[in-house]
Amino acid sequence: VVDSFVTAENINKTLLDNNVSGEIDLLSIDIDSNDYWVWKSIMAINPRVLVVEYNSAFGLRSLTIKYDPHFHYQEVYQENPLYFGASLKALTKLAKSKGYILVACDVHGHDAFFVREDVAEGKFIELSAEEAFYPNPYTIKNIGDTETQFEQIKHLDFEQI
Numbered sequence: 001v002v003d004s005f006v007t008a009e010n011i012n013k014t015l016l017d018n019n020v021s022g023e024i025d026l027l028s029i030d031i032d033s034n035d036y037w038v039w040k041s042i043m044a045i046n047p048r049v050l051v052v053e054y055n056s057a058f059g060l061r062s063l064t065i066k067y068d069p070h071f072h073y074q075e076v077y078q079e080n081p082l083y084f085g086a087s088l089k090a091l092t093k094l095a096k097s098k099g100y101i102l103v104a105c106d107v108h109g110h111d112a113f114f115v116r117e118d119v120a121e122g123k124f125i126e127l128s129a130e131e132a133f134y135p136n137p138y139t140i141k142n143i144g145d146t147e148t149q150f151e152q153i154k155h156l157d158f159e160q161i
Contacts, residue, residue, distance in 0.1 A: 109136030
């Protein structure tokens with residue numbers, strides 16, 4: 001176990017300093033912040049399967065929060081609990097550029113499952129973000145549909161992917 005605040009700048013060094021490199025079976029990224037940017041930066045490892053948290057409040061827009069290496073979800077939660085991470089569509093584009101396909105999302109609108117293309121060949125069907133997307137039922141119950149959710153945060157800093 002390594003206790004570290006992960007950023008796009010330190011992820012590879014953190015992995016290498018802890019003897020994690022090359023091909024691995026599974027990587028899970030769920031940091032409620034710069035998930036997209038950290039995944040984009042990873043070069044030290046080559047996972048067969050990735051589980052990455054997506055923010056269903058972004059709907060099917062292709063965007064992520066602007067990169068801020070000091071972003072702490074807990075610090076913005078009270079004011080903007082829906083402002084974190086990246087959309088499923090943005091993560092799917094990044095996955096494609098890194099040689100992965102989207103194969104599933106959980107029904108709770110949290111996690112997307114990606115498999116490296118060479119591992120997926122003949123075993124998995126590639127899904128589009130539209131086919132795999134699930135909204136978060138808890139957030140729908142408490143705030144409203146994804147359009148209502150996005151209305152609350154659309155004024156904040158995003159980057160189109």
